[in-house]
Amino acid sequence: QNLPTQLTSFIGRVGEQKTVQALIEKHRVVTLVGAGGCGKTRLAIQVGAAELENFPDGVRFVDLAPLSGTGLVVDAIATALGAKTEAGLSAINAVVRALEGTQTLIILDNCEHLLAECAEAVSALLRAGGDVRVLATSREPLGLAGEMMWRVPPLSLPDGERSPDEVVKCEAVQLFVDRATAARAEFSLTSSNTAAVVEICRILEGLPLAIELAAARAKTLTPQDIRSRLSDRFRLLTGGRGRHQTLRSTIDWSYDLLPENERALFRRLSVFAGGFDLQAMEAICGDSLDTIEHLVDRSLVIVEQLSDERLRYRLLETLRHYAAERVIEAGEEEDARERHFTYYLDVAERTYARRIEDEAASLALLDADHDDFRAALRWARARPRDLLRLASALGWFWHLRSYYREGRAWLEEALNVNANDRSPDMARALWALSMILSWSGDAGARQLADRSLELWQENSEPLELALALESIGYSQFMAGEYADALRSMEDCLKQYRKFGSTKLVTRGRVNVGQMLVALGDVERTEPLARETLAEGRAQNEPKSIHYSLHYLGDCALWRGEPQKAIGIYSESLRAALDYGNQMEASTEMQGTAMGLAGSGREEEALRLYGASCARNKELQTTAIDEIAFWVQLRERYLTPARERLGPAAAERAETEGRAMGWAQAVAHALQLAQETRGTGQWH
CATH class of the missing domain: 1.25.40 (Serine Threonine Protein Phosphatase 5, Tetratricopeptide repeat)
Incomplete structure (x- = not known):
């Protein structure tokens, strides 16, 4: 399972959780529907954790909020499942194959902006053999035949005047007290503040996000102060309906309470499409650890613990959209986007430079920030040269991770709008696209490999020149030109030996082995393959x-x-x-x-x-x-x-x-x- 780690307690929802679990048992598709901030995601995660024993092949969580455009929903599902799309395999076929014969629960979170694509993907998932169930969260139903839509209610509220002991049994009050205590340890529900707490929960209509935002202010305000501010500022806004308006008012109020440095950081964080770490935040937003901690304290930023040594931060999607509006209003978007692009281009370039010697770690780093690379690429569309730089730095990643469709689309777009470019970036993009096309069986791979080699000769980059020879060798191999492919790979190996890298040498020897065995030269292939097998095991290189x-x-x-x-x-x-x-x-x-x-x-x-x-x-x-x-x-x-x-x-x-x-x-x-x-x- 890959359920997100939750650092705060789950309050109430006992009956709702049992109801949803019962629905999952009876229906293959259950959609939790409700307004933003009503607790759909948290309930889905809790249900997923409770259902682990009923799904022996796993519960997989897929966050769709960072995605925009078409064609990425199935890729996100494939990534969550670890399904690979090798050599032309479509992502949906990879997903169906991965699920075949399994008992798996898939949680699709934040479907509302990709309804048609989600519906199509879910329909395909249900065709997989085995017992595959889908739990979706969305502000609207997916519109599928057989879909069981269940609307997530607000947290229970107290009715009438009750004592502290009685009102604390209500879920909304429990949540407020829990989060207020987290903000200020000495907070407690008393006879003097119970009425104010109850009123806050009622005004906020039992919406979990709104209550958490209000409770976070208990660090500096009394419940009576919080209640009075809601009365002054919490009015319905135009342009929304029902709970959407209420939630926006709550965020307005929370935002207005921030000092300007925290407001500025909150606005700029909207440029992140996915999670981010402190290094990215400081580089792009130019702010400090103290400021981000304050936003975490105020429940405006979520912190997620990925491991004992790694923390990442993110905005809830509703808050990110709100912050995006604010950064535009402040005239800061262009600068923030520029910084965002510059940072992620630097990450991509640095990772590209060390990919040969530390491939596994390099791939993992790019995996973590894939959504932000996509956002940076979209922004760079208006700047063709920058688009080429970033796409070319990511090409090897798309190739090795089998993101053939996505990688091909970005690389072809970058090449088309930079047709006369002869820089190393163009050569790098041509190499990546040639490799993707080779393994897809596209005859156009050889022409691209030749162009890449020509440009690397002009730009005098010895390692890249050797890699271009490798891509030519593979295009020849796929065309059945084994003798020519062997010569290319032997030339490539000679170049690899010049760099003092044992991994490069093993890589080159493995390539030569492929061509020798294709020629039927067993006497040379067999000892070479035994040596590269030992080298691969010593280097922990699975491909070798x-x-x-x-x-x-x-x-x-x-x-x-x-x-x-x-x-x-x-x-x-x-x-x-x-x-x-x-x-x-x-x-x-x-x-x-x-x-x-x-x-x-x-x-x-x-x-x-x-x-x-x-x-x-x-x-x-x-x-x-x-x-x-x-x-x-x-x-x-x-x-x-x-x-x-x-x-x-x-x-x-x-x-x-x-x-x-x-x-x-x-x-x-x-x-x-x-x-x-x-x-x-x-x-």
């Missing part, structure tokens, strides 16, 4: 481990050692799954199928082959299927297996395999490998 194992499996097939190949491919299959590369996992399954065919397990071999073919069709990786040397190996092992079985039995086995679910096929492949006692015998 997986590809080295794969080449060893290929060598076993070339040598006519199918049972040995089964053991290697089963280990490589596990490595591909751990690495998150679904395309390669399907390839390992085909390798296992060939090994089984050569070991007298024809029916099982063709079932796995059928399952792999179905998977490749879903992934849209037809280019991978047509790689010439792989076709040659399949003909060596699978064609005789079909002949031994006969046409009818062979077709039946493949049809049964195509009907398998992917998770079932993977488990079956690993079980068959164990049964043939292939695992481990190759070492």
Whole structure:
């Protein structure tokens, strides 16, 4: 589960929580509907935590508030699930595959600005095999057939005049007292302040966010003072309806109470699309730790503890929109956006520079700020040169994280509006787009790789020049030009050796191994792959481990050692799954199928082959299927297996395999490998 950590207590809602849990048991889609600030998100998180035991495959939380534009909802769901979209696999197919056969609860938070896209995504989720349920929060229903809409009520309020002991049983009062005590430890509900507290809760209509904002003022004001200020200032505003107006008035009041330095910080924080840390806040807003702490104390900023050593801050979406209006009114938006872009460009550039030696940490850093990179890119659309700089710095991230659609769109836009540019940024963008197109099977990859190489030669960047040679090698490999690809990769390796980086050298040697095994040169591939496997394990580099194992499996097939190949491919299959590369996992399954065919397990071999073919069709990786040397190996092992079985039995086995679910096929492949006692015998 990835439920956000809550640093404050959950007050009341016992009956509501049980009701929502009962609805989830009966309905596959439940939508919590209500005005902003009514507690939809917090209730959904609480329900998700309570439902963990009922969903053994997890409860996954997806925050949609930072997203704008189209095409990102499914990507956000895929990211929350850890589903990869390799080599042309659409995000929705990746999500459906990840959910197939599972019992999973998905919480979609803040759907109201993306209703149509959310409805489409949820419809697709429900088509996944297994027991997948969706709990959504929105200001409006999604409009799906079968959707159970449940309106989140305000917190319970006291009726009539009650004693402190009686009114504290009401949820709204409980929340006020809890948050007021957090603001000032000596606060307590007494006979002298009970009436004021009750009146505050009533004026605020039991809305949790409004009550929390009011209670935060208990640090410096008495309940009577708070009540009087609400009476003076808390009037309905135009341009909204019902609770929306009430909430805006509450925020107006809270904002007006801030000293100017805190107002300025609050306004500028609106430029963050997602969470942020202190370093980002200080760089963009030019303020101090003390000021942000004051905003946290006043419940205007939320602090989230990601680990023992990491804290991040964020604004509630309602507050962020309010602050965005204020920053425009103050004439500060342009400066804040400029600072925001400059900061995140610097982060992207610094991360790009260290990506080779610390890939995992670099990817994790970009993952955390992905929403703000998107916001910075959108702002840079009016400044073509800046758009190119940022998009080119993020291209490698999009490639490795399989954000093919998003990465391709941004890179193509940046290239189109900078058509005559010949800077390193242009070369970097061309390289990234060429890699994305190569693994998508797009023939245009080679032209982009050549252009990138040409520009890097002009700009005299040795490492980037070597990487451009690598991209050319892969475009040649995908085109079946193995001898040319080998020469490119050998030239690339020579360049890599000049930089004194063991990881770069291993990377280059792995690339050479790919081309050697494609040529059928087992005598050179096998010792090289064993060496790169050891190096990859020593460096904890999952890609090197997986590809080295794969080449060893290929060598076993070339040598006519199918049972040995089964053991290697089963280990490589596990490595591909751990690495998150679904395309390669399907390839390992085909390798296992060939090994089984050569070991007298024809029916099982063709079932796995059928399952792999179905998977490749879903992934849209037809280019991978047509790689010439792989076709040659399949003909060596699978064609005789079909002949031994006969046409009818062979077709039946493949049809049964195509009907398998992917998770079932993977488990079956690993079980068959164990049964043939292939695992481990190759070492």
